[in-house]
Amino acid sequence: MATLSEALEFASATDPGRVRAHNEDSIGTDPGIGLAVLADGMGGYNAGEVASGIAVAVVSAEIKRVMTGRSLSRIEAATGLTEAERLAVEHIAKANTSIFEAARSQPQYSGMGTTLVLALFFDNRMCVAHVGDSRLYRLRGESFEQITRDHSLLQEQIDSGMITREAAKLSQNKNLVTRALGIDAEVETEVHVYDTQPGDTYLLCSDGLSDMVEDEDMHLTLSSLQANLQLAADQLVQQANDNGGRDNISVILVKVKDDYAAPTGWIARLLSWFK
Amino acid sequence: MAKLILSLDGTVMREVPLDKERLTIGRRQSNDLQIDNLAVSGEHALIVTILNDSFLEDLGSTNGTLVNGVPIKKHILQHNDVIEIGKYKLKYLADTVATGVLGGTSAEFEKTMVIRPSTAARAAEVGAGKGFGAAQVGVTATQPGPVGQQSGSISGQYARSGVQPPPTASHVSAPPTGTQSGIQTRPGPVQTNVHPLGAQPGQLLGAIQILTGPSAGKELELVKNLTTLGKPGVQVAVITRRPQGYFITHVEGANFPIVNGRTLDAQAHPLRDHDVVELAGVKMEFFHKGS
Numbered sequence: 001m002a003t004l005s006e007a008l009e010f011a012s013a014t015d016p017g018r019v020r021a022h023n024e025d026s027i028g029t030d031p032g033i034g035l036a037v038l039a040d041g042m043g044g045y046n047a048g049e050v051a052s053g054i055a056v057a058v059v060s061a062e063i064k065r066v067m068t069g070r071s072l073s074r075i076e077a078a079t080g081l082t083e084a085e086r087l088a089v090e091h092i093a094k095a096n097t098s099i100f101e102a103a104r105s106q107p108q109y110s111g112m113g114t115t116l117v118l119a120l121f122f123d124n125r126m127c128v129a130h131v132g133d134s135r136l137y138r139l140r141g142e143s144f145e146q147i148t149r150d151h152s153l154l155q156e157q158i159d160s161g162m163i164t165r166e167a168a169k170l171s172q173n174k175n176l177v178t179r180a181l182g183i184d185a186e187v188e189t190e191v192h193v194y195d196t197q198p199g200d201t202y203l204l205c206s207d208g209l210s211d212m213v214e215d216e217d218m219h220l221t222l223s224s225l226q227a228n229l230q231l232a233a234d235q236l237v238q239q240a241n242d243n244g245g246r247d248n249i250s251v252i253l254v255k256v257k258d259d260y261a262a263p264t265g266w267i268a269r270l271l272s273w274f275k
Numbered sequence: 276m277a278k279l280i281l282s283l284d285g286t287v288m289r290e291v292p293l294d295k296e297r298l299t300i301g302r303r304q305s306n307d308l309q310i311d312n313l314a315v316s317g318e319h320a321l322i323v324t325i326l327n328d329s330f331l332e333d334l335g336s337t338n339g340t341l342v343n344g345v346p347i348k349k350h351i352l353q354h355n356d357v358i359e360i361g362k363y364k365l366k367y368l369a370d371t372v373a374t375g376v377l378g379g380t381s382a383e384f385e386k387t388m389v390i391r392p393s394t395a396a397r398a399a400e401v402g403a404g405k406g407f408g409a410a411q412v413g414v415t416a417t418q419p420g421p422v423g424q425q426s427g428s429i430s431g432q433y434a435r436s437g438v439q440p441p442p443t444a445s446h447v448s449a450p451p452t453g454t455q456s457g458i459q460t461r462p463g464p465v466q467t468n469v470h471p472l473g474a475q476p477g478q479l480l481g482a483i484q485i486l487t488g489p490s491a492g493k494e495l496e497l498v499k500n501l502t503t504l505g506k507p508g509v510q511v512a513v514i515t516r517r518p519q520g521y522f523i524t525h526v527e528g529a530n531f532p533i534v535n536g537r538t539l540d541a542q543a544h545p546l547r548d549h550d551v552v553e554l555a556g557v558k559m560e561f562f563h564k565g566s
Contacts (some may be wrong), residue, residue, distance in 0.1 A: 024301065042387045092415075113389055132561055145338075153390050162330075167351045172327030176390040183389050207387070217500055224503045227527035235515065237501065242517050 002035040007198075007260035008121055011229035012036075012252040013237045017208055018245030024048030025206050025250040026056040026114075032042030033064050034121030034260075036252045040134050040206040042180070043103075043112030050113040051099050051182050058095035059118060063087055072122035073262060084120050084127035085191045092129060092181065092189045113180035117148060117204050119254060120198065123262035130189040132177040135210055137218065139193075139201040144219035147194065151179035174211055201226060202254040205236075206262060208247035210239040223251075229253050277329055279322075279358070280366040281308070291365070293329055298322045299358060300332075314338050314361030322352070331358060379408060479563040481521045481546065485516070486558040496564065497521060510555040513544065519547040521561065528555070 010031050016023040024041040026049070037059050041052030072084035079086070094115070103109045115132025128136050133150040149155060153176040157163045163171065183189050197201075201222055209218070217239060225232035233251045240249040279291040283319055288522045291298070291308055299306045301319040310319075316336035329352040333340040350356075354369035382410050393479070481497040487501035495502070503526065504510040510528030522543040524530045531539045533553035534546070546550055546552075546561045554560075 032374060040387065115387075143332045163351065170351050170353055173325065175387045176326065178390055180389045220499065220501055224513060225526060227505070227507065231513070231524065231526060235501070235513075238515075238517070 001009070002258040002260050004121060004260055005031045006046040007256060007258040009032055009229055009255040009257055010036065010252065011231075011233045012250075013233040014250040015237045015248070016244075017248050018241050020246075020248055022046060022049060023248045024052055025208070025248040027204075027250050028056040028060045028250055029252060029254075030060055030064060032149055033067055035060060035063060035118065036202075036204055036254055037116065037118040038134055038204045038206060038252055039114045039116045039181075040132070040208070040248065041112065041252070043109065044106065047103075047109045047112035048114070050102070050109055051112040052116075054099050054102065055092075055095045055114045055116050055181050058098050059088075059091050059116070060244070062091040062094055063120065071262065072127070074208070082125075082127065082193055082226065084122050084125075085129070085193060088120060088127055088129035088187045089117060092118075092131065093187060096181045096187040097185070100185055101128060103182055107126050113182040115177060115179075115206070116181055117209075119202055121254070121260065124196055124260055125193055126196050126202070127191065127193050131179045131181055131187055131189050132227055133207050135203075135205055135207075137203040137205070137215075139203070139219065139222045140197060140199070142223075144215065144222065146215070147192075148190070149179075151190070152177050174207070196256050198256050198258055200256045201229075202256075203236075203256075204252040206248060206250040208245075208249035209236055209240050209251055210248070212243045212246065227257055228254070247254035276369050276479070277324065277327075277370045278350075279308075280312075280368065282364050282366070283362060293322060296324055298324070300365075301336075309362060310363055315363070319360055320358075328352075329367065337434050382434045412545075478518070478520075481514075481516070481561060482564050483552070483559050483561055486551070486560055490557075504552075504559075505555045512552075512554055514561075515543070519545070519561045523552060523561075529553075 001048050008031060010029045012027050012029055014023060014027050026039045026041065028037045029035065037056045039052035039055040041048030043051055066087065070083055072082060072087070074083045074085060075081070076083065076097070082087075099112065099114065102111050115130075115134040117130040117134040118128070119136060120127040127146060130136065130148045131151060133152045133155075135150065136147045137149050138145050142275050153173050154163070154168050154171055156178065157171075158165060158168055160183050179188060181236075203218065203222065213236065218236060221232055221239065225235060233253050236250045236251045277293045279293065281288045281291060283295065288334055293306065298308060299318065300308045300310065301317050302311060302313075302315045303317045306534050308319065316334070316338070318334050319336040320340045321332045321334055323332070331342065331347065331352055333338065334346055338361060339346045341347065342352075342356050344359070352367045352369075354367065356367040358365040358367065380414075393507045458475040458515065483495045485491050485493045497516055501518050502514045503511055504514065505528070507527075510530050510532075511526040512523055512532045513526050514523050522545050523534065523539070525539060525541055531541075533539070534544060534550050548561070548563045550561045551558060552561060
């Protein structure tokens with residue numbers, strides 16, 4: 001039985017792109033607890049960086065702090081959510097409060113906000129939480145799929161049948177998100193749990209990648225360069241830049257190399273603490 | 276603000292700003308844009324504008340509506356589209372230099388903003404179901420005013436009770452410097468950037484010819500963005516096709532590719548016409564096939 005850090009391989013890249021002077025995206029990975037977090041900040045001057053930075057820092061640190069010894073697969077009777085989902089929602093809410101308070105108390109941060117997508121791997125599964133239009137894709141075998149659904153005006157227009165997916169690529173309204181952290185006292189996080197399989201590769205990205213690089217090119221890159229995950233991440237960023245690099249570009253790749261079922265029984269669990 | 280330029284036989288007749296959420300076009304006087312010509316139906320077409328997007332819909336006209344020569348029922352307008360209604364032409368000019376209430380450069384205008392779910396729902400609702408016109412009355416009633424004002428109200432909604440300074444969207448990032456300015460002042464549809472390969476006039480197509488080994492003589496055209504070569508698990512390299520040309524990069528294996536007798540490092544290496552690449556014991560030649 002592989003531990004999380006043996007079973008998962010992480011690679012990431014972030015770049016300001018070719019147009020913007022600042023990189024307002026933030027990324028964080030913690031292979032030890034199987035966590036990847038990506039945030040795309042918005043707001044004037046450096047406020048966007050502040051918001052996305054707070055989001056990644058708070059979520060990563062808090063989840064790490066409370067995780068030791070917990071069984072993330074345990075299901076809470078009242079809500080039917082796994083412990084992983086509960087942790088994700090709770091700590092994204094904390095990050096939201098931090099950003100909201102900072103924005104309220106400091107005029108230079110007023111109006112700042114951020115999107116967020118996180119993947120928390122546990123027990124051959126993955127908890128995916130997101131707010132806004134940062135995405136998670138999955139490459140499994142030959143199929144490359146977008147797992148998250150954007151919280152954006154465009155997505156709502158697609159859902160209501162007003163625009164086709166093809167026409168959406170031509171829309172000028174790509175930049176309007178309907179949910180973000182830091183904008184309100186409360187945030188509505190979308191959270192799901194998915195089974196993972198050895199061989200899967202997951203891609204978390206900001207819209208600076210998904211708006212600039214076609215899904216099929218992301219697919220080709222991931223499937224061709226599986227053997228070198230860091231090169232794949234760098235190539236994705238480079239393609240976005242070659243296509244114009246109109247926004248900040250961030251990418252986290254997580255490859256599932258092995259089984260990582262949670263140890264069962266208290267002795268196994270105890271032993272796993274000392275690994 | 277986006278606008279339409281109305282012309283007949285090459286003579287510009289008037290400029291029509293798309294400052295309303297709905298702009299109707301037809302022969303009858305009740306239309307926002309009246310074209311008094313028998314080839315034009317009484318209620319011929321409709322343009323719904325939501326923030327930066329304008330949607331054209333033919334309202335079942337007798338003679339149809341063309342965009343760039345193609346008959347359409349519904350169409351999302353792109354900068355420089357030419358709409359034809361009878362003998363009349365309407366050229367659509369997108370808001371290239373964003374000068375709306377947010378008053379700034381285009382790059383800033385493109386920055387991510389938050390739109391309230393309620394507003395979003397209304398915007399998404401316009402035209403859902405029966406067509407763009409479906410929810411028109413309700414929308415017009417609750418959300419009057421030009422496009423510019425709409426975007427203002429969206430960002431303004433979280434500028435609480437007048438205490439806060441301007442909303443997120445109106446903050447400016449540092450102005451572009453030098454070479455970047457060309458990019459920043461050209462906010463055309465993202466689509467123009469999405470197919471870089473098709474849009475690289477004059478970029479030479481590269482190919483690889485195997486020189487040694489069992490496949491000697493075989494030729495491989497490098498049409499894709501990425502082409503991997505070698506033996507998985509032993510030695511693999513990738514050739515990437517970029518606007519600047521072709522590059523080779525080591526992917527996996529203990530040995531790095533050799534180009535013209537020199538072993539590469541982990542960095543991408545540009546390929547020139549007739550470079551000889553050695554990979555997993557096989558020699559191959561890179562060459563340009565002509566465009």
